[in-house]
Amino acid sequence: NAGVTQTPKFQVLKTGQSMTLQCAQDMNHEYMSWYRQDPGMGLRLIHYSVGAGITDQGEVPNGYNVSRSTTEDFPLRLLSAAPSQTSVYFCASSPGTGRGVDTEAFFGQGTRLTVV
Amino acid sequence: GDSVTQMEGPVTLSEEAFLTINCTYTATGYPSLFWYVQYPGEGLQLLLKATKADDKGSNKGFEATYRKETTSFHLEKGSVQVSDSAVYFCALSDLGGGYQKVTFGTGTKLQVIP
Numbered sequence: 737n738a739g740v741t742q743t744p745k746f747q748v749l750k751t752g753q754s755m756t757l758q759c760a761q762d763m764n765h766e767y768m769s770w771y772r773q774d775p776g777m778g779l780r781l782i783h784y785s786v787g788a789g790i791t792d793q794g795e796v797p798n799g800y801n802v803s804r805s806t807t808e809d810f811p812l813r814l815l816s817a818a819p820s821q822t823s824v825y826f827c828a829s830s831p832g833t834g835r836g837v838d839t840e841a842f843f844g845q846g847t848r849l850t851v852v
Numbered sequence: 853g854d855s856v857t858q859m860e861g862p863v864t865l866s867e868e869a870f871l872t873i874n875c876t877y878t879a880t881g882y883p884s885l886f887w888y889v890q891y892p893g894e895g896l897q898l899l900l901k902a903t904k905a906d907d908k909g910s911n912k913g914f915e916a917t918y919r920k921e922t923t924s925f926h927l928e929k930g931s932v933q934v935s936d937s938a939v940y941f942c943a944l945s946d947l948g949g950g951y952q953k954v955t956f957g958t959g960t961k962l963q964v965i966p
Binding site for chain 1: 898958
């Protein structure tokens with residue numbers, strides 16, 4: 737069982753370049769989300785999705801786009817990378833909002849992004 | 853809004869020492885509480901959880917009790933091992949706009965030395 741798979745694991749971008757971080761889950765989870773992890777700031781929610789075709793902004797959405805065309809995939813797009821986006825990015829999924837608040841989140845292994 | 857406050861690290865302990873990592877929360881509803889652990893180079897994984905007041909979550913020798921009166925969920929372990937070295941995140945899950953919303957603390961790095 738693969739769980740949540742993120743690619744790539746490492747990436748270096750130049751300022752202004754664009755790229756897509758991939759996230760896929762094979763657990764048929766409704767809820768998927770993207771976080772960034774920065775020293776001293778914990779995990780901050782970028783965007784989330786409660787099902788295919790439905791996305792919404794989190795705490796720090798600026799500079800990022802998402803889409804959810806299938807249950808399995810939730811890519812995160814950086815349209816024009818900036819040094820402030822240097823961070824570790826985590827994708828997470830959980831079974832579904834309809835099951836209440838006690839369901840755990842499953843995390844991918846992260847993507848370490850450096851923007852120079 | 854919801855918030856989670858954890859003690860700042862890093863915390864350095866000798867093997868077999870007693871561990872406490874403090875966590876307090878603020879929430880408007882009736883949240884579930886979690887501890888996640890992140891080992892070096894990996895994603896977060898669930899360590900334990902508690903879904904209502906006075907519940908105790910436990911796993912791998914770690915324990916935490918959901919204290920509604922003090923809005924706390926402190927993580928404890930009686931005897932830590934070198935393999936427990938990791939970053940620990942306290943989190944709460946609540947309903948926001950009808951959907952599950954998870955709020956994380958800033959994480960506490962634990963280093964256990966032999």
